[in-house]
Amino acid sequence: MRLLYSNENRLIVANVRNVVEAAGIEVVLNNEFAAGGAGELSPFEVWPELWVVNDADYERATRLIENSLSARNAVPWRCINCGEDNDPAFETCWKCGHDQPGSRKEGI
Numbered sequence: 001m002r003l004l005y006s007n008e009n010r011l012i013v014a015n016v017r018n019v020v021e022a023a024g025i026e027v028v029l030n031n032e033f034a035a036g037g038a039g040e041l042s043p044f045e046v047w048p049e050l051w052v053v054n055d056a057d058y059e060r061a062t063r064l065i066e067n068s069l070s071a072r073n074a075v076p077w078r079c080i081n082c083g084e085d086n087d088p089a090f091e092t093c094w095k096c097g098h099d100q101p102g103s104r105k106e107g108i
């Protein structure tokens with residue numbers, strides 16, 4: 001057992017749990033009901049914790065979470081070559097193949 005992820009927002013933790021479980025990784029959620037109801041603030045609030053059961057899955061689960069969270073927070077980018085709006089998951093324009101501005105390929 002190894003602590004995988006923790007966040008004060010139970011909805012985010014639940015979402016992360018879904019992502020990891022969808023990949024076939026066994027996880028356990030601790031402190032799920034420790035916090036108050038929605039909108040309540042507790043002075044002794046305990047963050048829900050997501051634990052990975054098999055330590056061997058830890059690295060893979062971490063990557064899944066990073067990918068999931070970064071994809072959600074990212075915004076579409078506009079190709080400087082053809083002006084097409086592209087999904088943040090793509091590093092190159094789906095229409096013309098131009099590299100995303102600021103992508104790692106350009107070394108910025």
Ligand SMILES: [Zn+2]
Binds near residue numbers: 094
């Ligand atoms: Zn383009």
